[in-house]
Amino acid sequence: MENSKIARIRSFNRAVTRRVGALEESYLSRGRPLGEARLLFEIGRQGAALGALRQRLGLDSGYLSRMLRSLEAQGLVSVGAQDDDARARYATLTESGLAELAAYDALSDDQAQSLLKPLSPAARDRLVAAMAEVERLMAAAAVAIEEEDPDSADARQCLGLYVAEVASRFTDGFDTAKGSTASGDEFTRPHGAFLLARLDGNPVGCGAVRLLDARTAEIKRMWVSPQARGMGLAMRMLHRLEEIARDLGARTVCLDTNRALTEAQSLYERQGYEEVARFNDNPYADRWYSKRL
Amino acid sequence: MENSKIARIRSFNRAVTRRVGALEESYLSRGRPLGEARLLFEIGRQGAALGALRQRLGLDSGYLSRMLRSLEAQGLVSVGAQDDDARARYATLTESGLAELAAYDALSDDQAQSLLKPLSPAARDRLVAAMAEVERLMAAAAVAIEEEDPDSADARQCLGLYVAEVASRFTDGFDTAKGSTASGDEFTRPHGAFLLARLDGNPVGCGAVRLLDARTAEIKRMWVSPQARGMGLAMRMLHRLEEIARDLGARTVCLDTNRALTEAQSLYERQGYEEVARFNDNPYADRWYSKRL
DNA sequence: CCAGTTTCCTGACTAAGGTCAGGCAATGGA
DNA sequence: TCCATTGCCTGACCTTAGTCAGGAAACTGG
Known part of the structure; x- marks a missing residue:
């Protein structure tokens, strides 16, 4: 395992972390804490059971409950009972919750666009191909x-x-x-x-x-x-x-x-x-x- | 700007964010808040002026000051006056600060190793090459x-x-x-x-x-x-x-x-x-x- | 129907991250 | 020399993130 490879990976991590930082800022630019934005994202268009949300986001039950109350207060989600088990509950986005999600989507798209825009068409293709390769190989390493x-x-x-x-x-x-x-x-x-x-x-x-x-x-x-x-x-x-x-x-x-x-x-x-x-x-x-x- | 490219970039961001999360955990595994760890890192072996640190990490002057006091209390950094301007100050790592930095370095190296280890030699070369390409093109886009x-x-x-x-x-x-x-x-x-x-x-x-x-x-x-x-x-x-x-x-x-x-x-x-x-x-x-x- | 479990909610608490205003000392230009 | 500026520190304060214990309601197996 040559040192040059390790240095390469660390350099990649640093470079990408900075970009990701920018991405998180774009989440915050809608004036909502990152945690709530992520939750909104994870509930998604089709809604989600609270248990599933807890597992996917790795949240404490109390913390999740409080964030959901906050999103309910903002009128973005509604939490109702589930048909099969009246203890379990199911969160769905309201009309304005869906609009908010769409706004976050648009922000992410803009971010991606701004990464491509300065590049020549050939460079764009290369970037996208290299990203696919990195993603694929990182997944392989995670198996x-x-x-x-x-x-x-x-x-x-x-x-x-x-x-x-x-x-x-x-x-x-x-x-x-x-x-x-x-x-x-x-x-x-x-x-x-x-x-x-x-x-x-x-x-x-x-x-x-x-x-x-x-x-x-x-x-x-x-x-x-x-x-x-x-x-x-x-x-x-x-x-x-x-x-x-x-x-x-x-x-x-x-x-x-x-x-x-x-x-x-x-x-x-x-x-x-x-x-x-x-x-x-x-x-x-x-x-x-x-x-x- | 095809949608498939944008989707590719967003998918890359998601995948990499998860990895970066793991990286931050490894920072926290030394029982120090992320902010302090980053500060330690940014001061580095050759030290740094406080103004430069503030700028590079985007920190409030008060916040930086407090974190430096904390690191000083831990015996990891020492902050002294600068030669040319007695208002400005310069932070350097102490002996144990350098040791701590080396420990963080070793952690980062291990992390990078664990990404390479499961891959075949050919796949390692491809991953490293793709990372270099991504980094390079993202830098190009940031110009x-x-x-x-x-x-x-x-x-x-x-x-x-x-x-x-x-x-x-x-x-x-x-x-x-x-x-x-x-x-x-x-x-x-x-x-x-x-x-x-x-x-x-x-x-x-x-x-x-x-x-x-x-x-x-x-x-x-x-x-x-x-x-x-x-x-x-x-x-x-x-x-x-x-x-x-x-x-x-x-x-x-x-x-x-x-x-x-x-x-x-x-x-x-x-x-x-x-x-x-x-x-x-x-x-x-x-x-x-x-x-x- | 009872005991134990699951699911969620609530209150109390803590640490980390971050902002703001004021203050002091050093600096530099008029 | 004086005054505005710069660089840093301090105290007060706030939000976000996260944990823990306990409790109510619903469910399940015996």
Whole structure:
């Protein structure tokens, strides 16, 4: 990790912090504390439950309550009961609250415009592209991969998306019964493990490994959500799974894949996997790979 | 200005704001309010005059004074009189202040490291490159070009740097006497104008225009500081000078240049200038350009 | 229907950030 | 020499942000 890179990042942070400071000033230029402005923003056009607001903004319940009273007094939001639970409450913007939100939106747009205006068209394109790249890579760095119970709600959600995608991409379709999705405890220690990747708490990918015998592990269920692709996440996942395989005592990892999943194949080949003969009877597999650890 | 670009910028701002929030938390993890930490940082290893601190951090004089007292009480800074003006005071870090600053530095480094660590080497390079691009282009957008008295201190500074650079690049050297640096009021209205480009208050470039006759203007003294090159600043400057020339009544602008200044020539040609015959006796010029407005 | 939990509200309190007016000492120009 | 200005300090005051404890109402499982 060269020092020049770290210096670059710190310099970027400083430069951007100053800009962000300007952005916060623009929020304050409407004469409302930042906290209230953020709350208004978070309630949004469709409203929000107080519990959700508390969680998203990380607010104390008392503090949130008081800010909502203040916004109510200004006539910007109205807080009513929720249908399903009379304890829970739901905040929505009033007519003037929506107008205020629109005003904040316009301010943000102006700010963005003023950043583009002095630049030449070519420079504008470059700025926007570089911002997209920074955002994307910072998101990639923020993805956390952790072991997880394969029966947890998030794990099931990921596996469901995985199956749906596989089904849509296989030319012959995909039948969950045949595709051996039954799990039991094969993907939990000591037989195997299940990894879940999260970005800001939301699952964005998964992968599993299990022992076929004491010295051989099999990698399965590798999936990355479409929004998180192109960030090198699959590679990180693969490395973590190999690490676990080694930890479980395996000397060799193997896996199967389908010719429709081209990115997967090129990943495996880049990571040193070599094609081998069929080693299982998975009806949906048509390529088999193996790698010594 | 497409909406997609504005949306991109706003999304970038949001994403980065969250990161910056994390950064501020790391500042607070040393149990000192953010304001004091920033002040410590701004005083830096070489110390700083209180007036400069007030300006850089945008602080009220009373507030700054109190924070300095607090840092003094913690034994981190010492504030002494300045040599040249006994009213003004100068803050420096004590031994333990320097240690504290080093601790903050280490924290920032760790933060930057943790951003790079999850990424592949290729992704790290891309992130750092994209950050540099964003920083550079945001700086370019923050450059303000304004008309200025060519005798002001900042203008003189820029002209001095311009002359120094020209002298170092011309194969035969450059003699200010022969190079017609005498100005009088030729670069002030209504005979002409002088533009100064500033980035965060610091001059980073200049350019001048004057009328040769009622219908012809000449552009002179175009210079961009080396740190601000490659941002399209010269082009903006040129456009502004042409605008002023039009405003002064000119139908044609002309200029001379030296073959050593290759970037300048390609800029002029890109902007529609055509090479013409020698129209003055500037001993340092060997190319002459002209453009109809 | 009762006990325990959840959801929100209220009051009391604290720290941090920030502003304003006045004052003192040093400075500099008339 | 005098007076306006500059640079800093101090006291008084205010808002914003945030925490904590307790309480009322609604809900849930037994």
